[in-house]
Amino acid sequence: MSTPVVGIVGAGQLARMTQPPAIALGVELRVLANSHDEGAAKVIVDTRIGDYRALADLQEFAKGCDAITFDHEHVPTDHIRALVAEGVNVHPGADALVHAQDKAVMRERLTAIGAPCPAWSRVTTVDDVERFAQEHGWPVVLKAVRGGYDGRGVWVVRSAKEARETVATGVELMAEAFVPFQRELAVLVARSPHGQGVSYPVVETVQEDGICVEVIAPAPAIDPEDAAQAQRIALKIANELGVTGLLAVEMFETEHGLVVNELAMRPHNSGHWTIEGARTSQFEQHLRAVLDLPLGSPKLTAKWVVMVNLLGGDEPDIFKRYEHVMAHDPGVKVHFYGKDVRPGRKIGHVTALGDDLDTVRAKARHAAVYLTSGEYT
Numbered sequence: 001m002s003t004p005v006v007g008i009v010g011a012g013q014l015a016r017m018t019q020p021p022a023i024a025l026g027v028e029l030r031v032l033a034n035s036h037d038e039g040a041a042k043v044i045v046d047t048r049i050g051d052y053r054a055l056a057d058l059q060e061f062a063k064g065c066d067a068i069t070f071d072h073e074h075v076p077t078d079h080i081r082a083l084v085a086e087g088v089n090v091h092p093g094a095d096a097l098v099h100a101q102d103k104a105v106m107r108e109r110l111t112a113i114g115a116p117c118p119a120w121s122r123v124t125t126v127d128d129v130e131r132f133a134q135e136h137g138w139p140v141v142l143k144a145v146r147g148g149y150d151g152r153g154v155w156v157v158r159s160a161k162e163a164r165e166t167v168a169t170g171v172e173l174m175a176e177a178f179v180p181f182q183r184e185l186a187v188l189v190a191r192s193p194h195g196q197g198v199s200y201p202v203v204e205t206v207q208e209d210g211i212c213v214e215v216i217a218p219a220p221a222i223d224p225e226d227a228a229q230a231q232r233i234a235l236k237i238a239n240e241l242g243v244t245g246l247l248a249v250e251m252f253e254t255e256h257g258l259v260v261n262e263l264a265m266r267p268h269n270s271g272h273w274t275i276e277g278a279r280t281s282q283f284e285q286h287l288r289a290v291l292d293l294p295l296g297s298p299k300l301t302a303k304w305v306v307m308v309n310l311l312g313g314d315e316p317d318i319f320k321r322y323e324h325v326m327a328h329d330p331g332v333k334v335h336f337y338g339k340d341v342r343p344g345r346k347i348g349h350v351t352a353l354g355d356d357l358d359t360v361r362a363k364a365r366h367a368a369v370y371l372t373s374g375e376y377t
Contacts, residue, residue: 003028004291007061008040009052010071013337013346014267014283015040017275021284027291031071032061039338040071055079062088067290069245070266073100074147091193091244091290092265099241100265104145104174113240115233116259119177129163129175136177145172154210179259181252185219186270187234190285193244193292198285199231200278200298205250205270211344214364217273217305220357222253230258237263246271246286269309269346274298276333276351277305302353304360308368310334310348312341318371325350325367332367 004027008015011033019040022029030046041047050057052075059082062068067089080094099106107120119136122145123129133140142163144153153171156178157163167173184207188200202222206214219227234249237260241247248268252259271282280288280296288295310318318341325332329352336348350371352364369375 004066005030005046005064006287006290007032007065007068008071009058009061009068009075011038011040011044011047012071013039013339015071016043016338017272017335018267018283018287019043021281022287025284025287027287030061030065032057042338053079055082058083059086065089067091069286069290070097073097073265077101093242093244096241096243097265100263102146103143103148103262106263107174107176109241110237110260113236115237116257118179118259121175123173123175124167126160126164126167129157129167130160132175133160139178141176141178142166142173143176145174152210179252179254179261181254181259183219183253184261185222185230185251185253185258186215186268187230187249187251188268188271188274188282189231189234189238189247189249190245190282190289190295190298191235191238191243191247192289192295195239196295197235197238198295198298199235200271200274200282201300202227202230203270203273211309211311211346212269213309213311214361215270215273215307216357216361217277217300217307226253226258233258233260245289246282272335272349273305273307273351275335277301277307277353303355304357305351305353306357306360306364307349307351308364309346310336310350310368310372312339312343312345312347313372314343315372315374316341318347321371321374325371328370329363329367332363334367334371 007030009032011031015031016039029044031040031044032050033041077094077098110117121132139156139158142155155166184205186203186205191197201218203215203217204219205212238247246267248264250262267282274281279299333351339347350367352360354360
């Protein structure tokens with residue numbers, strides 16, 4: 001029996017959660033980690049230590065792999081192109097992944113293909129920001145062109161004075177018009193090299209301080225036409241950009257329609273609910289896609305699925321509270337990422353399923369609050 005080997009650059013929680021479906025599919029995983037202390041390195045036998053920024057390390061890592069994919073989007077674009085030129089099967093490729101690495105490149109391409117986007121512009125000086133604000137109004141959203149995530153690298157500025165402080169950081173910036181949205185949505189789609197595509201149901205994401213704290217699948221009370229349009233937009237982006245693997249499209253729902261906010265080309269926090277809540281989890285789907293296997297069903301396994309992130313607090317040992325959660329509701333599923341606990345750090349998530357949304361949300365929130373604080377809700 002021929003066993004395919006998939007190499008994942010990066011050894012965080014996404015690579016860690018890819019291990020169970022890889023076992024079921026008969027796929028061997030290999031991860032490139034910074035150290036053996038990373039979450040995936042603790043559970044994946046074939047762990048190689050190296051630097052994703054070093055081409056030589058990537059080349060050595062890729063030897064013997066049937067496909068290379070990513071736990072994060074920080075691998076230099078030129079290194080990806082070099083690997084492909086050497087015959088390495090990389091998914092997504094550099095021409096696609098750059099749209100998740102560089103927000104200005106993303107906006108240029110999405111605008112060109114007609115995807116709904118906020119007004120935007122590259123900016124380098126405070127005068128550039130002021131001119132943008134004169135046309136589109138304050139506040140202005142300033143974003144780091146590269147490297148931002150989980151609210152980092154995003155500044156909402158309400159005056160030239162605030163903009164000056166951000167510009168002074170020296171970070172390469174772009175400006176976007178502030179979008180008065182009603183709620184945030186996300187669509188997860190998968191696309192294989194030969195062009196097969198599937199879309200998961202549209203979900204609602206709840207953010208606090210720029211960090212996703214809760215995901216509700218499907219998005220409550222969403223108009224069926226809006227849901228279908230969101231899925232069409234996401235599948236069109238995947239096709240136009242030549243994405244292979246998973247693509248997460250974060251959107252704003254506004255009174256005037258949908259607006260695309262961000263892209264991620266990998267399994268995504270907005271799709272962790274699929275482990276228990278969909279016939280095919282996003283992690284299995286990503287493996288299927290990068291190996292060009294037929295894609296699996298994205299259908300829900302329950303009427304409602306709610307995922308709540310576990311954010312670290314001051315208590316380092318939260319595992320001892322797990323027994324209470326298991327006893328309180330045997331149906332709640334808890335996932336730990338193998339990370340040291342630090343305040344505000346994503347260290348795991350909980351998922352609840354059922355027929356009544358209020359009940360399901362309460363179950364998931366109770367488990368998350370108790371695990372991280374020891375308090376009842």
